[in-house]
Amino acid sequence: MQIKSVAVLGAGAVGSYVIWGLSSRKNIRLAVIAEGPRAERLKQQGITINGTTYRPQVWTPQEANGVDLLVVALKYGALPGALDSIAAAVGPNTTVMSLMNGVDSEEIIAAKIGAEHVLPSLIKVASHKEADGYHFNPETTIGIIYGELAAPLKSERVQAVEALLAGTGIHSRVTPYIKEEIWSKFRLNVCNNLPQAILGAGVGCYQSSAHMKTISDGLCHELEAIAVAKGIDLSKVDASSRHGSLVPPATRYSTLQDLDAGRHTEIDMFSGALMRMGQELGIPTPYNEYTYHMIKALEEKNDGLFDYAAKASDLTCAK
Numbered sequence: 001m002q003i004k005s006v007a008v009l010g011a012g013a014v015g016s017y018v019i020w021g022l023s024s025r026k027n028i029r030l031a032v033i034a035e036g037p038r039a040e041r042l043k044q045q046g047i048t049i050n051g052t053t054y055r056p057q058v059w060t061p062q063e064a065n066g067v068d069l070l071v072v073a074l075k076y077g078a079l080p081g082a083l084d085s086i087a088a089a090v091g092p093n094t095t096v097m098s099l100m101n102g103v104d105s106e107e108i109i110a111a112k113i114g115a116e117h118v119l120p121s122l123i124k125v126a127s128h129k130e131a132d133g134y135h136f137n138p139e140t141t142i143g144i145i146y147g148e149l150a151a152p153l154k155s156e157r158v159q160a161v162e163a164l165l166a167g168t169g170i171h172s173r174v175t176p177y178i179k180e181e182i183w184s185k186f187r188l189n190v191c192n193n194l195p196q197a198i199l200g201a202g203v204g205c206y207q208s209s210a211h212m213k214t215i216s217d218g219l220c221h222e223l224e225a226i227a228v229a230k231g232i233d234l235s236k237v238d239a240s241s242r243h244g245s246l247v248p249p250a251t252r253y254s255t256l257q258d259l260d261a262g263r264h265t266e267i268d269m270f271s272g273a274l275m276r277m278g279q280e281l282g283i284p285t286p287y288n289e290y291t292y293h294m295i296k297a298l299e300e301k302n303d304g305l306f307d308y309a310a311k312a313s314d315l316t317c318a319k
Contacts, residue, residue, distance in 0.1 A: 204249025
């Protein structure tokens with residue numbers, strides 16, 4: 001098995017890391033899946049990553065049909081609307097790797113195309129968008145982690161992905177504990193991504209403030225209780241996997257980046273998912289419930305819901 005064609009669905013902060021690395025591969029066809037005005041924009045402008053503009057091919061989902069490897073790097077809220085596009089791109093021998101946050105994107109995709117196509121995976125990259133495109137540090141990026149859920153762990157497709165990524169600059173490793181690794185990243189996101197988004201400060205806040213560490217720890221304790229109840233043994237994962245890429249203390253992770261830019265966040269995939277699982281399992285999640293509603297309120301603030309200056313004629317009762 002050899003991967004000769006790769007399509008990326010979602011050419012944002014995560015997809016740009018894949019495009020950056022695989023653009024050095026001259027023996028494959030590399031494309032971004034897009035349609036309409038976005039496709040035209042990508043064809044005309046390309047994608048600027050770390051100061052260099054890359055011009056992968058741009059395919060419709062139908063043009064991508066039968067691609068050897070499909071990398072899904074969407075925002076969580078975009079996944080339901082993209083399932084038909086994913087199905088259109090997948091052929092009998094297509095492998096799909098989801099590099100999305102959260103713990104259920106593989107299940108959602110598998111329900112549409114069949115679990116046999118999905119190679120579980122995750123990515124750890126501190127990528128952000130600036131006026132001139134996407135930026136990340138290639139050296140400190142942990143990269144892509146992937147593996148089979150059951151033997152044979154060194155399957156043909158795992159070996160094919162290893163061969164594809166070798167020498168590209170993309171950091172990667174195969175793990176026998178991919179489910180635990182995905183939950184470990186989920187823990188990292190919930191504990192580090194969310195509290196700083198409410199505070200509006202860099203990730204260094206967890207070291208600078210005992211109060212922020214207490215909030216982070218509370219979120220983690222709830223997540224770990226749910227993981228135990230679901231049979232996810234996080235002790236199988238090296239302690240080092242609890243840490244993300246080395247970043248400056250001013251780093252603002254994806255949820256805060258979304259709020260800074262006035263976008264809606266992926267909070268439904270983080271605390272929202274934990275609240276649902278907690279309800280199903282009878283496990284209280286007060287830290288996650290508070291975090292969920294606070295970030296939803298910050299989204300409403302960005303939407304202008306609390307712009308009372310524009311509603312000066314309105315009166316309300318202060319109690």
